Amino acid sequence: MALIVQKYGGTSVGNIERIKNVAKRVARSYDEGNAVVVVLSAMSGETNKLVALTQEVSEFPIGREYDVIISTGEQVTVGLLALILKEMGYKAKSFLGSQVPIVTDSQFGSARIESIEDERLRAVLNDGVIAVVAGFQGVDPEGNITTLGRGGSDTTAVALAAALKADLCEIYTDVEGVYTTDPNFCPNARKLEKVSYDEMLEMASLGAKVLQTRSVEFAKKYEIPVMVRSSFNDAPGTLVCKEDKEMEKVVVSGVTYNKGEAKISVLRVPDRPGIAAKLFRPLTEEGINVDMIVQNISHDAHTDLTFTVSNADYKRALKLIKESTAAVIGAEEVVGDPNISKVSIIGAGMRSHAGVASKMFEVLANEGINIQMISTSEIKVSCVIDVKYTELAVRVLHDAFGLGTNEIVEEKD
């Protein structure tokens, strides 16, 4: 008997008919002899509606009460699925984050899972019960409700799979797997059969939207095989797993983009040790995550610092820097730009291939696209560009690296 964790996203539970379909899939897996833990998101649109309510009453709603409100969406779907499974004659029981419990830190709106107690779940699984767990939510050590941030249900699923030592974690979504890029931009985008944790990590954090970054970190750390597949058909999905020889041969396996960030530049800061710390400490204390950071070389003992934050944090970050931090570090000017996007190429094979970044820059230059910031890692290159060129950039990069067809850029030697 295998233990399987299945996670269904918002569109997969978007209405009663779809939740009934999910129930059928869950029942099928159970009937095949598996112990099944189901993790659900809220009905699609529901969390946005709840967030909008909080924004109607507060400019910066994120905090304890925000999580109390937006965690209700998952509570409804787990109750409904458990009810449907019971109607079908199965034993089923819903669990909220606080009932598992899934213990997190107290960073409301983007809490991190600290521990999962597995006894209650194991007890019901041993009784043949299908456990239906609310994704996205947890409870802090003081008993406050917390949420894990957008896509948090993926993390719930993988973390549960790790805690329960599950054999497989299936992420059911509205796409059939992980693609070489967004099929909306490139109709010839190709579904990947397998992708390594590291590649997926870059793809997730860079905006592929298929899996939350934290969930892939968990999967990598505990070596949980994660199958991303569609809840609407039986097509094989994409397996996210440990890197193998096959994967290393592929130089670039995907092109991603992220329109969800904004850029803030702090200009003419006296170039003294400790400036960066003074700039970013207050942001961290406010729970604002900084993504890319670029510091130009110093001239006249002054330097410019540019960084990106998520759109959700942009106004708050800009206000904080303008109203207090800028004076503290002696910056002359602070300018923000929300109209940017980050385009990236990812591939495990980059480790052993030179010239990939250069090729990316050339491809963009040929289209007249100016690169505003650059960031690289072992297996990815990211460029910040004007948001209006996003689709064009993705398309030309996807073509240039031969991703759309069956021709894979392989090692020459």
Place this chain on the structure above:
Amino acid sequence: MALIVQKYGGTSVGNIERIKNVAKRVARSYDEGNAVVVVLSAMSGETNKLVALTQEVSEFPIGREYDVIISTGEQVTVGLLALILKEMGYKAKSFLGSQVPIVTDSQFGSARIESIEDERLRAVLNDGVIAVVAGFQGVDPEGNITTLGRGGSDTTAVALAAALKADLCEIYTDVEGVYTTDPNFCPNARKLEKVSYDEMLEMASLGAKVLQTRSVEFAKKYEIPVMVRSSFNDAPGTLVCKEDKEMEKVVVSGVTYNKGEAKISVLRVPDRPGIAAKLFRPLTEEGINVDMIVQNISHDAHTDLTFTVSNADYKRALKLIKESTAAVIGAEEVVGDPNISKVSIIGAGMRSHAGVASKMFEVLANEGINIQMISTSEIKVSCVIDVKYTELAVRVLHDAFGLGTNEIVEEKD
């Protein structure tokens, strides 16, 4: 410094603007130097929407998962009110039933409060925090979410007032107080200044819809003064309190009706000891409450039993009796009728006045309204009639007992 519990119903928190108005009222009471505990219902319509979802997937949805689903409405409103109060510069914190905790039995859908731990609430109140508690919900000893049944938020408020030894419990609603009858039927209905716990108990359980029965029982038991008033203006409300001399003078203080019940008759049952127990035990075990019971005198050693249940339980009760109980007790036929209504007259003064019931029967007979069942207590007389005569019956009784004007039927001696 007084401790006040304020409860706001669904229409009072029906949208963001209204919740902001509630926040202003709460703040005003706090600014006057009171410690304030606020109890909220879900936004009006929200609970119905959630119930409809459960009914889409199950014929008899009431159970553990039902409560998981329908308890989310209050979770949203308490989060929003706490958020708004914080925006206004007050300290505020939301509490779910499980966070207080409000411990109930495990009768899902209609749980009863067993105990309230007051330490956490007292601690925050001592810190000057406004406590915002989700009404309608609790937690059973196993940690399952429970709900208290329709109007349960009233009970939450009064029970909290009792547990905290509050000075006053204010029930804010969309009407200005308790009326002699439904103003929709009788435009000359009059607002009562005061009403006794016992009268209110009869009015509540008979369908006045202003306060849940359980909440009045709590108020009576712990002698909590309850002020029913409007959240939309500052008009004085109706005080529900201990009976005094003044009240005893009033023979009939109100006429109520309840269209929310259905009638089931079990015909030609062999008249042996234990029949009633065998009939009603299975209903109790299914959590179905029986309201009125009438057993006719025996003829041919057979008898007929008729009883009423709430519309929500009607189908389930009828099915249970038809499919199993009828055979067990040897009944020849089981017939149900959902098209009934119960009309009642209530008054503390009935204790010392004869002829009130006769007058009621005469008034109904004069209009050609057939009485199907009769039930009386010390301070009320109820008649079950065809639902189509409800408005007429209420109107003629209201007039006959002189409730609409300032003429009060007083003691003659």
